[in-house]
Amino acid sequence: MAMLLANLGWGIMSPISKDVMLSQTISPLALSGIRILGGATMFLLFSFILPESMQPRQKIDRTDWKSLLLASVLIISANQGLFILGVGMTNPIDSSVMSSLTPVFTMILSAIFLHYRLTWLKITGVAIGLLGTLLLVFNSPQSGIATNPVMGDSMCLLAQICAAVYYVAFGRIIDKYSPYTLMKWLFFLSAVTYVPFCIPAILSVDFQALGWKIWLETAYIIVIATFISYLMIPVAQRQLKPTVVSMYNYLQPVVAAMVAVGLGVGTFGPVKGLATLLVFFGIYLVNMNSRNQN
Numbered sequence: 001m002a003m004l005l006a007n008l009g010w011g012i013m014s015p016i017s018k019d020v021m022l023s024q025t026i027s028p029l030a031l032s033g034i035r036i037l038g039g040a041t042m043f044l045l046f047s048f049i050l051p052e053s054m055q056p057r058q059k060i061d062r063t064d065w066k067s068l069l070l071a072s073v074l075i076i077s078a079n080q081g082l083f084i085l086g087v088g089m090t091n092p093i094d095s096s097v098m099s100s101l102t103p104v105f106t107m108i109l110s111a112i113f114l115h116y117r118l119t120w121l122k123i124t125g126v127a128i129g130l131l132g133t134l135l136l137v138f139n140s141p142q143s144g145i146a147t148n149p150v151m152g153d154s155m156c157l158l159a160q161i162c163a164a165v166y167y168v169a170f171g172r173i174i175d176k177y178s179p180y181t182l183m184k185w186l187f188f189l190s191a192v193t194y195v196p197f198c199i200p201a202i203l204s205v206d207f208q209a210l211g212w213k214i215w216l217e218t219a220y221i222i223v224i225a226t227f228i229s230y231l232m233i234p235v236a237q238r239q240l241k242p243t244v245v246s247m248y249n250y251l252q253p254v255v256a257a258m259v260a261v262g263l264g265v266g267t268f269g270p271v272k273g274l275a276t277l278l279v280f281f282g283i284y285l286v287n288m289n290s291r292n293q294n
Contacts, residue, residue: 002239003248006232010099011255013225014092016217018265021088022145025214028088030205031221032081033198038222039230040191043184046227054231055180067173068182069189075166076190082159090152091145092265094136096256097276098156100249104129104286105164113168122286129282133157136275145265183230249283 020026026034047055060068087095104126110116136153146152167174174182210218253276 002232002236004251006229006236007248007251008255009225009229009232011096011252012259013221014087014096014099014252014256015260015263015265016220016225017084017087018092018145018260019263020214020217020221022265023211023214025210026205026218027201028085029198030201031218032084033195033202034218035084035221035226036076036080036187037191037195039226040187042222042227043180043187043230047180047184050180054235055184056178058177058181060177060181060185064173064176067170068185069193071166071170071173071182072186072189073193074162074169076186077194078162079159079166080190081194082155082162086152086155086157086159088152089146089148090156091149091272092260093253093257093272093276094146094149094153095156096253097136097279098133098153098160099252100279100283101129101133101157102160102163102167103249104283105161106167107286109164109168125282125285127282128285129279132275132278132280132282135278136272139271139275179233180231253280 017031020031021028083095083099086098107116107118107122108126111118138150257276
């Protein structure tokens with residue numbers, strides 16, 4: 001249930017974010033800054049409210065602050081910033097498909113730098129998944145919704161690569177601290193280092209002129225798609241294997257497609273359907289092989 005809630009939250013976020021940006025009231029840079037600042041605020045506030053079973057009171061070792069700073073750049077600033085900027089230029093369905101590729105990139109980097117064993121089934125899955133990705137990127141026509149789909153898809157893809165680098169390069173930090181402690185400080189450090197660059201864009205927003213719909217959608221991005229979805233991860237990690245957790249990424253494009261079409265901020269044609277199926281099948285082959293090895 002925890003992973004279901006988290007991925008439903010992220011899946012709905014792509015079309016919701018696109019709807020906010022299409023209103024031309026909040027720019028992509030401003031929205032990314034608001035999301036990170038809002039997430040950091042909620043994680044810090046709830047650290048005084050939630051029981052210790054959900055967020056252990058841990059102190060960060062002095063020698064780990066540099067690693068945490070670099071990690072925050074990758075998993076918060078770069079991952080979330082690039083993703084929202086990418087959504088602003090592409091179709092929200094495309095961006096959600098890109099989000100499902102994080103486990104594949106993590107596996108590739110683990111094989112290169114951590115010498116994890118690659119099988120032919122995994123290699124085939126990666127090849128099929130990347131074929132679907134390329135088909136999606138280069139067959140998304142420019143429109144009023146997707147103003148620069150190639151650039152937007154590429155930025156969303158780069159966001160997932162940044163996440164994969166984080167999982168591979170900072171395994172020691174991830175294992176050392178509880179997920180809540182990590183998220184709290186990663187969001188805080190990102191708010192300190194990334195949000196200042198967003199301040200001019202945030203100050204340019206006419207908040208008094210925002211309609212109730214934009215307020216609700218922005219609140220959803222901060223509360224549901226950021227705080228609650230990230231809060232569900234440590235709950236799920238206590239009960240599920242990592243490969244099972246990664247399988248729930250399949251939900252994001254499906255949910256995003258339904259919501260995007262319903263809101264009128266996305267289109268889903270035969271080519272996009274084929275590309276999405278290729279990505280799903282590729283990830284399935286990778287995860288199926290990983291489950292068998294477990």
